[in-house]
Amino acid sequence: MTPTILKGACHCGAITFEVETPLEPAVRCNCSLCRRRGAVMSPPFPAARLRILSGESELASYQFNTHVAKHFFCKRCGIYTFHQTRTNPDDWRVNLGCVEGVDAYALEAPVADGASSSVVTRA
Numbered sequence: 001m002t003p004t005i006l007k008g009a010c011h012c013g014a015i016t017f018e019v020e021t022p023l024e025p026a027v028r029c030n031c032s033l034c035r036r037r038g039a040v041m042s043p044p045f046p047a048a049r050l051r052i053l054s055g056e057s058e059l060a061s062y063q064f065n066t067h068v069a070k071h072f073f074c075k076r077c078g079i080y081t082f083h084q085t086r087t088n089p090d091d092w093r094v095n096l097g098c099v100e101g102v103d104a105y106a107l108e109a110p111v112a113d114g115a116s117s118s119v120v121t122r123a
């Protein structure tokens with residue numbers, strides 16, 4: 001699928017962004033973090049394809065386990081917007097539930113087995 005420029009936002013709208021990514025293969029993950037947040041995530045894309053349009057000061061990040069991946073979320077509404085992956089710091093994924101015009105639940109999104117390695121692989 002060819003990448004297209006998509007617009008996204010957190011729930012309260014403080015954080016808005018544009019991202020150039022295909023939608024598939026989308027993925028979910030069963031690691032300790034992902035199974036709690038339950039998001040359908042985009043395929044990985046390079047950092048340069050993500051532009052934060054507003055709300056950078058409202059972004060907080062959470063790190064756990066190896067402390068390599070950075071999981072960003074909105075300080076106001078708590079919604080996970082995107083993250084920098086552990087396996088390749090230049091790979092990012094967005095929460096497709098934040099993206100305008102995308103029905104994340106309509107996408108084929110297999111569950112990656114992040115739990116069995118205790119750290120998340122490419123997520």
Ligand SMILES: [Zn+2]
Pocket residue numbers: 010011012013014015074075076077078079
């Ligand atoms: Zn928000």
